[in-house]
Amino acid sequence: MSDWRYHISHNLGTLTAVGLFAVMFTIYISNHEAGLTPAVATTAANKAVLLALVAMAQTIPVLTRGLDLSVGSVFVLANCLASAIVVGTIGQGLLGCVAVLLLGIVCGFVNGAIVVWGRLQPIITTLATGAIFYGIALWIRPTPGGDVQYDIADFVAGQLFGVVPTALVVLLLVVLLVWIPYRSSPLGRGAYAVGSNEQAAYMSGVPVEKAKIAAYTLAGFLASLGGLILTFNTYSGEASAAIGGTYTLNSIAAVVIGGTSLFGGWGSAIGSIFGAFVLRTIEDLLFVFDLPPLWQPLFQGVVLLVAISLGAIRVFRIRNRLELFT
Amino acid sequence: MNVAAATQKIGLDVPVMVAFGCIIVILLAGSLYSPEFLSLDYLLQQLQVGAFLGIIASGAMMVILLGHIDLSIPWTVTLGAMMATALGGWIGPAGVWLAIPFGVLCGAFIGVLNGLGVAYLRLPSMIFTLGMNAVVQGLMVLHTGGFAPQDHATDAMHFLAVKRSILGIPNALFVWLFVGLIVIFLLRRTAFGRAVYAIGNRESVAYLSGINTNAVLIGCFAFCGACAAFAGVLLAGYSTKAYQAMGDPYLLPAIAAVVLGGTNILGGRGNYLGTIAGVILITLLQSILSVMQMPEAGRQVIYGSVIIGMLLLYGRGARTRS
Numbered sequence: 001m002s003d004w005r006y007h008i009s010h011n012l013g014t015l016t017a018v019g020l021f022a023v024m025f026t027i028y029i030s031n032h033e034a035g036l037t038p039a040v041a042t043t044a045a046n047k048a049v050l051l052a053l054v055a056m057a058q059t060i061p062v063l064t065r066g067l068d069l070s071v072g073s074v075f076v077l078a079n080c081l082a083s084a085i086v087v088g089t090i091g092q093g094l095l096g097c098v099a100v101l102l103l104g105i106v107c108g109f110v111n112g113a114i115v116v117w118g119r120l121q122p123i124i125t126t127l128a129t130g131a132i133f134y135g136i137a138l139w140i141r142p143t144p145g146g147d148v149q150y151d152i153a154d155f156v157a158g159q160l161f162g163v164v165p166t167a168l169v170v171l172l173l174v175v176l177l178v179w180i181p182y183r184s185s186p187l188g189r190g191a192y193a194v195g196s197n198e199q200a201a202y203m204s205g206v207p208v209e210k211a212k213i214a215a216y217t218l219a220g221f222l223a224s225l226g227g228l229i230l231t232f233n234t235y236s237g238e239a240s241a242a243i244g245g246t247y248t249l250n251s252i253a254a255v256v257i258g259g260t261s262l263f264g265g266w267g268s269a270i271g272s273i274f275g276a277f278v279l280r281t282i283e284d285l286l287f288v289f290d291l292p293p294l295w296q297p298l299f300q301g302v303v304l305l306v307a308i309s310l311g312a313i314r315v316f317r318i319r320n321r322l323e324l325f326t
Numbered sequence: 327m328n329v330a331a332a333t334q335k336i337g338l339d340v341p342v343m344v345a346f347g348c349i350i351v352i353l354l355a356g357s358l359y360s361p362e363f364l365s366l367d368y369l370l371q372q373l374q375v376g377a378f379l380g381i382i383a384s385g386a387m388m389v390i391l392l393g394h395i396d397l398s399i400p401w402t403v404t405l406g407a408m409m410a411t412a413l414g415g416w417i418g419p420a421g422v423w424l425a426i427p428f429g430v431l432c433g434a435f436i437g438v439l440n441g442l443g444v445a446y447l448r449l450p451s452m453i454f455t456l457g458m459n460a461v462v463q464g465l466m467v468l469h470t471g472g473f474a475p476q477d478h479a480t481d482a483m484h485f486l487a488v489k490r491s492i493l494g495i496p497n498a499l500f501v502w503l504f505v506g507l508i509v510i511f512l513l514r515r516t517a518f519g520r521a522v523y524a525i526g527n528r529e530s531v532a533y534l535s536g537i538n539t540n541a542v543l544i545g546c547f548a549f550c551g552a553c554a555a556f557a558g559v560l561l562a563g564y565s566t567k568a569y570q571a572m573g574d575p576y577l578l579p580a581i582a583a584v585v586l587g588g589t590n591i592l593g594g595r596g597n598y599l600g601t602i603a604g605v606i607l608i609t610l611l612q613s614i615l616s617v618m619q620m621p622e623a624g625r626q627v628i629y630g631s632v633i634i635g636m637l638l639l640y641g642r643g644a645r646t647r648s
Binding site: 067119123139252298299308321 | 395397446447448452453457458459460461462463465467468529534578581582585591622623625626627629631637
């Protein structure tokens with residue numbers, strides 16, 4: 001197979017998500033009364049980047065054939081902590097940001113440590129740690145409220161040069177400075193290898209344990225970055241189980257729409273970003289088409305179900321029925 | 327028959343014994359706080375509350391034994407409650423008799439759809455049932471018009487969920503017993519049960535052995551949906567009406583109860599006695615934390631820590647080796 005055909009088939013999932021997003025976003029903008037102004041783009045970007053970061057976080061454990069059901073809780077916990085400590089002068093605020101991200105790293109490391117050294121299943125581990133992280137968030141912020149350093153918040157939630165939404169730039173920086181280096185590092189390659197076949201990876205000398213712990217730790221970092229940016233959008237913190245649950249579930253859906261296999265070893269965080277954009281644009285489309293509010297949850301649910309059912313196409317390509325069971 | 331063989335026969339393995347041991351520890355710790363915890367009345371009340379979780383966990387266990395998971399439980403519970411309470415308004419007096427079977431049937435229907443998606447479309451159950459949950463939620467929001475419906479539970483639902491007819495034992499407990507016996511019979515005495523364990527261990531081998539694996543998958547998901555809806559019907563009887571999101575607090579405790587009872591989350595291993603222990607454990611834990619007036623924050627932390635701690639005791643997987 002020639003080189004470019006290989007690249008296309010290798011990234012088919014990501015490309016499908018990009019295409020889907022491009023079509024949906026074009027429909028959205030052409031039906032929006034204001035058109036594509038910086039303000040419209042910023043509003044859309046601010047909402048989408050939150051889910052995109054949480055979806056990136058979810059992707060990495062999924063690549064190792066794991067799952068992180070605590071990403072939503074880490075997201076909420078980071079939001080609550082940020083609303084308490086990202087205050088004061090700009091310098092103090094930035095220090096607070098670092099602390100919030102450190103907490104996310106610690107949460108992710110705890111997940112990884114329990115999965116690797118405790119040898120518990122990721123699903124049930126992160127289900128339980130998710131409850132713990134949510135409890136801590138509730139302890140920090142029993143009622144919604146709090147504050148945030150306004151200069152940093154307005155900068156991140158605003159536009160660069162009055163045109164480009166800063167949140168998008170942040171996302172781009174995360175891709176360039178975190179995801180791409182990680183992907184080509186031994187740890188990132190290890191994550192793919194572990195997800196594809198853990199025994200074979202182990203036999204080939206892949207640092208299986210390190211790769212898994214790094215995957216969960218990085219997930220914690222990305223989820224807390226999402227929570228931090230949420231605080232800059234809302235200027236407050238709220239320990240809401242509903243928000244955490246929605247983000248966790250939507251992150252899984254975004255990962256699947258972005259072409260990453262839930263069976264591990266295949267996919268990319270960039271696909272998940274566009275998966276998240278697709279999910280967000282669905283909500284925006286419901287808004288511009290003025291669907292009766294009562295029908296919106298049903299419509300969203302059906303679109304979600306249809307989108308994930310696209311994964312069934314692989315069934316028709318399988319020649320040997322035994323391959324169905326993998 | 328020696329002791330080891332006897333315990334083997336009734337399924338009293340290490341996880342189950344640890345779970346029952348923890349129940350006793352929790353009760354003793356609670357009794358230091360207040361002697362009320364050891365009273366018959368308190369225990370019966372806990373079992374009554376636990377029966378709803380127990381019925382949901384029974385269905386969840388069948389699916390988990392396959393190595394799958396059903397995340398559509400929350401809104402299937404709500405669906406069961408809403409359909410059962412609404413039927414009276416649709417078809418008049420006959421609805422009183424048909425309410426409970428109708429609610430359960432609606433849940434089973436959602437379960438069949440889940441099973442079809444997992445069996446024939448070969449989609450991961452986690453993501454397909456998640457989508458199904460969103461669709462059912464949409465349907466229920468549409469059904470109620472966005473408000474809590476005014477439909478009230480029928481007398482039969484109230485009777486099953488709240489009343490105590492025999493010797494002061496809650497009827498809900500008998501309902502759980504009934505569902506539990508069905509599960510035990512299915513798993514231990516039928517070819518279907520053996521097929522469930524076989525698929526949980528390795529589906530391709532079960533398929534090559536001539537098991538109609540797709541039918542078993544659909545059957546288990548249908549059973550899970552029916553159990554969730556049935557619990558929803560009882561919950562509607564317990565709180566006299568159906569309301570939005572009434573099933574949301576039951577998904578994670580149900581999965582936790584099954585796993586704490588020693589059922590492998592990857593499927594193929596586990597017995598019902600463990601699930602009973604897990605359900606009682608979770609119910610008691612929730613109850614004692616709330617009696618001690620522990621704030622919600624502390625409850626969540628303790629809840630999560632107990633699950634991790636117990637699994638570290640007996641639920642650890644194998645080391646990666648050559």
